[in-house]
Amino acid sequence: MFNFKSLKFSVILFSLFFLSFSFGMSSFFLENSMILSVELFQLSGSSFGFDLIFDKTSLSFASVVMIISASVFSFSYSYMSEDPFQTRFLWILLAFVGSMNLLIFSGSVFFLFIGWDGLGITSFALIIYYQSYDSLSAGFQTLMINRIGDALIVLSTFLFVILGQFSFISLPANYWIIPLVLILLFAGLTKSAQYPFSSWLPAAMAAPTPVSALVHSSTLVTAGIFLIIRLSYWVPLSSQGSSVLLFCGSVTCLLGGWAATYENDLKKIIALSTLSQLGVMVFCLGLGLPFLALFHLYTHALFKALLFIAAGHVLMTAFGAQDIRLLGGVGMIMPFTSVIFGVSSFCLVGAPFLSAFYSKHMILEKMFMGPGSVFSVVLMLLATFFTAKYVSRSMKCILWSKPNFTLLSKNSPLAVILPMTILSIGAIASGKFIFLVDISNLETAYVSSFLGGTINFVTMLGVTLGLFSGISPKNNFFLSTMFFLTPVVSFSSKVLSPLVEKMNSLDYGWLEPSFIIKSNIQTLGSEIISFFMWPNIQLSMVRGSFFLISIMFIAITFNL
Numbered sequence: 001m002f003n004f005k006s007l008k009f010s011v012i013l014f015s016l017f018f019l020s021f022s023f024g025m026s027s028f029f030l031e032n033s034m035i036l037s038v039e040l041f042q043l044s045g046s047s048f049g050f051d052l053i054f055d056k057t058s059l060s061f062a063s064v065v066m067i068i069s070a071s072v073f074s075f076s077y078s079y080m081s082e083d084p085f086q087t088r089f090l091w092i093l094l095a096f097v098g099s100m101n102l103l104i105f106s107g108s109v110f111f112l113f114i115g116w117d118g119l120g121i122t123s124f125a126l127i128i129y130y131q132s133y134d135s136l137s138a139g140f141q142t143l144m145i146n147r148i149g150d151a152l153i154v155l156s157t158f159l160f161v162i163l164g165q166f167s168f169i170s171l172p173a174n175y176w177i178i179p180l181v182l183i184l185l186f187a188g189l190t191k192s193a194q195y196p197f198s199s200w201l202p203a204a205m206a207a208p209t210p211v212s213a214l215v216h217s218s219t220l221v222t223a224g225i226f227l228i229i230r231l232s233y234w235v236p237l238s239s240q241g242s243s244v245l246l247f248c249g250s251v252t253c254l255l256g257g258w259a260a261t262y263e264n265d266l267k268k269i270i271a272l273s274t275l276s277q278l279g280v281m282v283f284c285l286g287l288g289l290p291f292l293a294l295f296h297l298y299t300h301a302l303f304k305a306l307l308f309i310a311a312g313h314v315l316m317t318a319f320g321a322q323d324i325r326l327l328g329g330v331g332m333i334m335p336f337t338s339v340i341f342g343v344s345s346f347c348l349v350g351a352p353f354l355s356a357f358y359s360k361h362m363i364l365e366k367m368f369m370g371p372g373s374v375f376s377v378v379l380m381l382l383a384t385f386f387t388a389k390y391v392s393r394s395m396k397c398i399l400w401s402k403p404n405f406t407l408l409s410k411n412s413p414l415a416v417i418l419p420m421t422i423l424s425i426g427a428i429a430s431g432k433f434i435f436l437v438d439i440s441n442l443e444t445a446y447v448s449s450f451l452g453g454t455i456n457f458v459t460m461l462g463v464t465l466g467l468f469s470g471i472s473p474k475n476n477f478f479l480s481t482m483f484f485l486t487p488v489v490s491f492s493s494k495v496l497s498p499l500v501e502k503m504n505s506l507d508y509g510w511l512e513p514s515f516i517i518k519s520n521i522q523t524l525g526s527e528i529i530s531f532f533m534w535p536n537i538q539l540s541m542v543r544g545s546f547f548l549i550s551i552m553f554i555a556i557t558f559n560l
Contacts, residue, residue: 016066016067016069016070016073019062019063019066033053033054033055033056034053034054034055035051035052035053035054035107035169036051036052036054037049037050037051037052037107037167038050038051047165047166048110048166049108049110049166050108050110050111051106051107051108051111051167051168051169052105052106052107052111053105053106053107053169054105056438057229057230057233057294058104058105060298060438061104061218061226061294061297061298062101062104062105064218064298064301064302065097065100065101065104065218065219065301066097067422067426068213068214068217068218068301068302068305068423069097069214069218070419071305071309071418071419071422071423072093072210072213072214072305072309072419073090073093073210074415074416074418074419075210075213075309075312075313075415075416075419076089076090076093076208076210077415078316078413078415078416079208079209079210079312079316079416080208080210089126089129089208092122092125092126092129093126093210093211093214095118095122096118096119096122096123096126096211096214096219096220097214097219098118099114099115099118099119099122100115100119100218100219100220100223101115102114102115102118103115103116103118103119103223103226103227104226107167107168107169108166108167108168109153109156109157109160109166109167109168110166112153112168112227113150113153113154115223116149116150116153116191116223117150119191119219119220119223120143120146120147120150123142123143123146123204123215123220124139124140124142124143126207126208126211126215127139127142127204127206127207127211128206129207129208129211130206130207130208132206134206135206135207137203138200138203138204138205138206138207139206141199141200141203142200142203142204145190145197145199145200146190146191146200148187148190148197149186149187149188149189149190149191149224150187152183152184152186152187152190153184153187155183156180156183156184156187159176159179159180159183160180162176163176163177163180168230168231168234169234170234171234171235177235178238181231181235181237181238181241182240182241184227184228184231185228185231185237185241185244185245187224187227188223188224188225188227188228188231189224189244189248189282190224191220191221191223191224191227192221192222192223192224192225192278192281192282193221193252193275193278194224194248194249194252194278194279194282195248195251195252195255198252198255198256198275201216201221201271201272201274201275202268202271202272202275204271205265205267205268205271209267209308209311209312209315210312212267212270212271212308213304213305213308213309213312214305216270216271216274216304216308217300217301217302217304217305217308218301218305221274221278222278222297222301225278225281225282225285225293225297226297228245228282228285228290229285229290229293229294229297232285232288232290233290237285237288242286242287242288242371243286243373244286245282245283245285245286246283246286246287246371246373246376247286247375247376248279248282249279249280249281249282249283249284249285249286249376250279250283250375250376250377250379250380250383251279251379252275252276252278252279252282253275253276253277253279253280253283253379253380253383254276254279254379254380254382254383254386255275255276255279256272256273256274256275256276256277256278256279256383257272257273257276257382257383257384257385257386257387257389257390258382258383258386259272260272260273260276260386260387260390261386261389261390261393261466261469263390264323264324264325265322265323265324266311266314266315266322266323266324266327266394266398267311267315267322269324269390269394270304270307270308270311272390273304273307273348273387273390273391274304276383276386276387277296277300277304277348277360279383280296280360280363280380280383281293281296281297281300283363283367283376283380284296284363284366286376287363287366287367287370287371288370288371289363289366289370292359292362292363292366293363295358295359295434295435296356296359296360296363298359298430298434299347299355299356299358299359299360299427299430299431299434300356300359302355302423302426302427302430303343303344303347303348303354303355303356303423303426303427304344305423306340306343306344306420306423306424306426306427307341307344307345307347307348309340309416309419309420309423310337310340310341310344310420311341313334313337313412313416313420314327314330314334314337314341314398316416317333317334324394324397324398325397327397327398328397328398328401328402329401329402330398330399331398331399331400334412336412336417336420337412337420338398338399340420340424341395341398341399342395342399343424343427343428344424344427345391345394345395346391347427348387348391349387349388349391349459349463350364350459353432354427354428354431355426355427355428355429355430355431355432356431357431358431358432358434358435359431361455364380364384364455365447365451365452365455367380368447368451369446369447381454381455381458384455384458384459384462385458385459385461385462386462387462388458388459388460388461388462388463388466389462389463389465389466389469390466391463391466392462392463392464392466392467393466393467393469396466396467
């Protein structure tokens with residue numbers, strides 16, 4: 001019987017694979033950059049228009065996004081097969097991928113904002129897709145934190161007006177460049193969930209697993225990284241900007257790895273691993289190595305999408321159980337999926353001869369040669385230790401322990417096997433392939449045998465302790481709340497919402513009688529007083545978070 005839905009998915013998959021192949025081949029043979037500029041009008045000497053950039057960076061990144069999107073669409077065909085609104089999910093996912101491609105090829109602030117805001121709107125729709133209270137709160141938390149970056153992008157337009165252009169290309173040498181770069185830098189940090197904007201990334205796990213595979217590999221969280229990489233191409237970062245990137249990247253990497261060791265939810269463990277890898281990329285940008293950061297962005301996108309699809313297949317067969325303490329025996333029941341899960345997990349550690357070895361290990365070696373401070377280097381070594389520890393712990397619980405879930409089935413449809421096979425080739429061979437075909441990714445590090453052995457020793461120590469650690473670690477409130485970021489964001493939203501309501505009432509009441517204005521001011525004052533009269537536990541969280549942020553600014557100021 002003819003199935004129109006299957007035909008529709010087949011056409012979309014063929015189109016995505018064709019676009020991925022076309023963009024990839026174009027990036028190999030394109031020698032010069034091409035810019036498509038459409039001028040709308042001129043006003044006071046400033047040209048308002050759209051610019052598109054076609055170079056090796058944009059075409060190669062679009063190729064990676066397309067091949068991951070095709071794999072995720074194939075996986076979602078099986079994962080969302082029982083969803084009555086599967087077509088709606090498909091179109092939102094396509095809009096999400098389209099917004100990311102607009103951002104990749106954007107060369108002006110207008111085109112950038114279309115893709116940037118499109119990612120925010122479609123990600124909100126995908127996170128609240130299951131229409132529960134948890135998904136709604138996670139979606140609003142993601143949207144509100146990302147709106148900080150949106151506001152900073154809007155604010156940057158005033159500086160572009162002062163500079164007399166809206167294109168990122170050939171920015172004039174002006175003292176307004178420094179605040180413009182800093183504004184766009186902080187906008188990228190909010191979108192890429194760097195500390196102290198990290199709380200929304202694990203909360204976004206309320207979305208379906210195919211959405212998580214796209215968000216955490218090559219789309220939403222990589223938008224800020226890609227923006228900073230583009231800025232690094234055109235405008236050299238100042239010492240203050242590099243210090244901010246070094247500190248935020250190292251703290252975020254430590255936060256993701258440390259918190260993952262105390263987490264039992266499989267999807268949140270992978271989300272925290274994404275947070276840790278994003279910290280590695282930002283740290284690499286702080287070292288002044290944008291090409292190496294882009295290289296790690298490619299390899300991470302491939303093996304992280306593979307890891308999410310393998311984990312999603314485990315969740316499908318386990319009927320939605322996400323606790324790793326209940327998912328033992330996968331290695332005996334699903335050998336192919338267990339091999340895929342193991343390969344992608346080894347990529348997280350940077351195991352030799354896998355794709356991440358050529359990027360992550362090089363970043364850690366360049367760390368000893370770069371301008372990084374002692375504080376950031378120590379944090380990165382601790383993050384490497386915790387990464388190895390939680391990876392070995394999760395593999396021990398899922399692959400090598402005894403079966404704990406009796407309803408585990410053995411179904412492995414072709415729509416799941418095909419994307420895992422394609423992405424596994426990329427996770428294994430993409431590092432060496434990209435390293436050979438593009439000379440811009442060629443980096444060499446000259447470190448002593450002691451420093452090189454330190455990286456290997458820290459990694460092996462984490463693997464050993466992870467294998468011998470308990471399956472059920474004690475809950476740590478400091479780490480489970482991500483350095484008090486999660487409760488501070490939730491409590492601030494609860495307290496600020498009545499303040500916003502009273503401000504609106506005060507704003508709409510200027511023409512009302514004076515006693516109404518007086519009552520509104522009194523109510524607003526009582527809300528402000530109640531804001532500072534929280535219980536002791538909430539005050540301790542706020543003090544703790546402000547203490548950590550103050551340490552960050554002190555370290556950046558004195559370049560520790």
